[in-house]
Amino acid sequence: MTRLALPSETGEGLLGGPVAWVRRNLFNTPVNIAATLVALWAVVRFLPPVVDWALVRATWVGDPAACRAAGGACWAMVVEKYRLILFGLYPYDQQWRPLLAIVLFIAAILAAAHPKCWRRWLIYAIPAVLGVVGVLMWGGLFGLPLVTDDRWGGLPLTMILAISGIVLSFPLAVLLALGRRSRLPAVRAWCVIYIELWRGVPLISVLFMASVMFPLFLPEGVTIDKLLRAQIGIILFTAAYLAEIVRGGLQAIPRGQYEAADAIGLSYWQKMRLIILPQALRLVIPPLVGQFITTFKDTSLVIIIGLYDLLSSTKAALSDPQWRAFYVEGYVVAAMIYFVFSYLMSQYSQYLERRLSAGTRRG
Amino acid sequence: MPNDDAVISLKDVNKWYGSFHALRDISLDVRKGERVVVAGPSGSGKSTMIRCINRLEEHQSGTITVNGTEVSNDVKAVEKVRRDVGMVFQQFNLFPHLTVLENLTLAPVWVKHMPKAEARDIAMRYLERVRIHEQANKYPGQLSGGQQQRVAIARSLCMRPSIMLFDEPTSALDPEMIKEVLDVMVELAEEGMTMVCVTHEMGFARTVADTVVFMADGQIVEKNTPAELFGNPREERTKQFLSQIIRH
Numbered sequence: 025m026t027r028l029a030l031p032s033e034t035g036e037g038l039l040g041g042p043v044a045w046v047r048r049n050l051f052n053t054p055v056n057i058a059a060t061l062v063a064l065w066a067v068v069r070f071l072p073p074v075v076d077w078a079l080v081r082a083t084w085v086g087d088p089a090a091c092r093a094a095g096g097a098c099w100a101m102v103v104e105k106y107r108l109i110l111f112g113l114y115p116y117d118q119q120w121r122p123l124l125a126i127v128l129f130i131a132a133i134l135a136a137a138h139p140k141c142w143r144r145w146l147i148y149a150i151p152a153v154l155g156v157v158g159v160l161m162w163g164g165l166f167g168l169p170l171v172t173d174d175r176w177g178g179l180p181l182t183m184i185l186a187i188s189g190i191v192l193s194f195p196l197a198v199l200l201a202l203g204r205r206s207r208l209p210a211v212r213a214w215c216v217i218y219i220e221l222w223r224g225v226p227l228i229s230v231l232f233m234a235s236v237m238f239p240l241f242l243p244e245g246v247t248i249d250k251l252l253r254a255q256i257g258i259i260l261f262t263a264a265y266l267a268e269i270v271r272g273g274l275q276a277i278p279r280g281q282y283e284a285a286d287a288i289g290l291s292y293w294q295k296m297r298l299i300i301l302p303q304a305l306r307l308v309i310p311p312l313v314g315q316f317i318t319t320f321k322d323t324s325l326v327i328i329i330g331l332y333d334l335l336s337s338t339k340a341a342l343s344d345p346q347w348r349a350f351y352v353e354g355y356v357v358a359a360m361i362y363f364v365f366s367y368l369m370s371q372y373s374q375y376l377e378r379r380l381s382a383g384t385r386r387g
Numbered sequence: 388m389p390n391d392d393a394v395i396s397l398k399d400v401n402k403w404y405g406s407f408h409a410l411r412d413i414s415l416d417v418r419k420g421e422r423v424v425v426a427g428p429s430g431s432g433k434s435t436m437i438r439c440i441n442r443l444e445e446h447q448s449g450t451i452t453v454n455g456t457e458v459s460n461d462v463k464a465v466e467k468v469r470r471d472v473g474m475v476f477q478q479f480n481l482f483p484h485l486t487v488l489e490n491l492t493l494a495p496v497w498v499k500h501m502p503k504a505e506a507r508d509i510a511m512r513y514l515e516r517v518r519i520h521e522q523a524n525k526y527p528g529q530l531s532g533g534q535q536q537r538v539a540i541a542r543s544l545c546m547r548p549s550i551m552l553f554d555e556p557t558s559a560l561d562p563e564m565i566k567e568v569l570d571v572m573v574e575l576a577e578e579g580m581t582m583v584c585v586t587h588e589m590g591f592a593r594t595v596a597d598t599v600v601f602m603a604d605g606q607i608v609e610k611n612t613p614a615e616l617f618g619n620p621r622e623e624r625t626k627q628f629l630s631q632i633i634r635h
Contacts, residue, residue, distance in 0.1 A: 280478050280480035281480060283480060284481070285482075286441075286442075287443065287473075287474040288493070288494035288498065288543070289466060289494055290498060291466065303482075303483070
């Protein structure tokens with residue numbers, strides 16, 4: 025990434041003021057001048073109509089007729105349907121439970137993201153949060169009415185699928201990556217077969233098989249919950265991709281690091297855990313987070329097996345004939361929710377990279 | 388027959404890399420407290436030989452015994468040998484994601500299960516000995532090459548090894564840093580550490596070594612005291628090598 029010189033560094037900026045800054049940074053070369061002009065043109069051309077539609081002529085409360093009369097964005101539809109979009113078909117009077125689940129998830133993510141919480145207990149805390157969310161959503165305990173997972177939906181379902189998918193596939197991915205580089209031929213072969221097999225099929229067909237074909241192979245009377253099947257499918261699928269990313273990191277670590285770890289007497293697992301993986305994972309933070317974002321967004325594919333994740337419940341909200349015309353607003357809101365989470369993940373990955381490389385930068 | 392007071396004993400050791408015969412019938416005994424310098428042209432198998440001693444490389448035939456333990460495919464035996472044998476590399480190989488102090492305490496804590504405070508005390512003592520204790524909380528990347536190599540020596544010493552292997556410890560250093568590393572090695576030798584050292588520093592070999600081993604083409608060509616080997620080499624190949632490095 026090229027870094028623009030700050031005016032305060034060059035000294036002249038302090039005297040030259042904003043005009044000098046603009047001239048130096050936006051109009052300094054022919055290519056930059058062209059890029060600046062194109063960007064300006066795009067802003068002038070597209071921003072006013074968007075603002076006009078989304079804010080000026082928008083309707084925030086009212087019925088479809090009011091929306092049509094105003095002619096702008098019909099946010100009234102979202103206001104009317106937000107509980108269906110956020111929580112799907114979860115029983116209306118129990119929706120504080122998925123709401124609490126969302127809050128718990130966000131709190132857990134924030135805690136896990138903070139360096140002060142990088143302690144051993146975090147390894148147990150994350151599955152614990154998943155368990156608590158499960159109990160909270162499912163109920164049947166502590167006086168909570170039972171709500172089976174065919175009625176779960178919306179943002180909590182998306183978060184369950186994505187967070188479990190990421191958290192549980194990651195250790196599997198590390199084992200697969202280590203296995204693929206193992207000196208034991210059988211271990212290596214199995215890991216290669218696993219990774220190539222899962223990478224060779226699209227997620228949509230994995231979900232489809234988990235939903236439709238897998239039950240056919242189960243003995244009579246045995247059923248595995250559909251959500252669980254989809255979740256396992258996502259975990260196994262994601263693990264194959266993550267494994268290749270982790271392997272890339274392992275291969276980038278110089279041989280001398282392995283040898284030094286061997287020479288001081290560390291066992292294989294100590295060597296990997298204390299020396300190799302901390303360095304290898306640090307190198308592959310950008311592609312790892314890229315895969316996390318992909319997994320988060322790909323959970324929307326569960327729509328094809330009839331699970332009501334955020335996108336499906338948005339679609340369900342739009343099936344109301346009264347509001348059907350305002351599908352753009354519905355999808356804009358869903359897209360914004362996806363965007364906020366993805367953007368935060370990507371920002372966090374940049375922070376993490378900076379933080380982790382701070383101490384070890386060669387100087 | 389392996390020599391009874393030998394702490395390292397190599398007997399008819401052979402190693403191939405594919406069809407390349409890297410070590411040919413190497414037999415060598417190292418006594419407790421003996422300082423052995425291994426010299427020879429590059430590609431002669433010096434590094435390969437000492438890397439076989441702690442199983443960084445596998446030999447294909449012959450036996451290697453360290454403190455009575457045979458180095459073999461047995462993981463437990465190899466771990467035991469590695470606890471007894473410290474190694475210093477040409478490229479230092481410090482762990483860049485850990486501080487100097489963490490580099491030193493890692494193995495005592497994880498391999499020897501030493502309490503952290505005790506490991507820390509020992510680490511600081513060795514850092515003082517290699518005159519670098521004020522850098523304990525820096526990362527390796529912030530140190531010069533000579534400092535890094537001294538840290539690497541201290542890291543090995545923290546495991547209280549009975550034998551130290553040095554694999555060209557000064558070859559990657561800038562000339563002005565070689566002395567500070569050699570000084571540490573000389574001190575170590577004077578304290579009676581058993582050392583096997585691959586090096587091109589003939590001055591070090593002359594002053595410190597009990598024995599100089601000259602290798603070429605995967606074989607031990609000649610083995611003698613430094614005075615004899617440098618002053619009165621018997622083999623043609625040795626003379627040729629010595630004349631080259633002296634001219635250089």
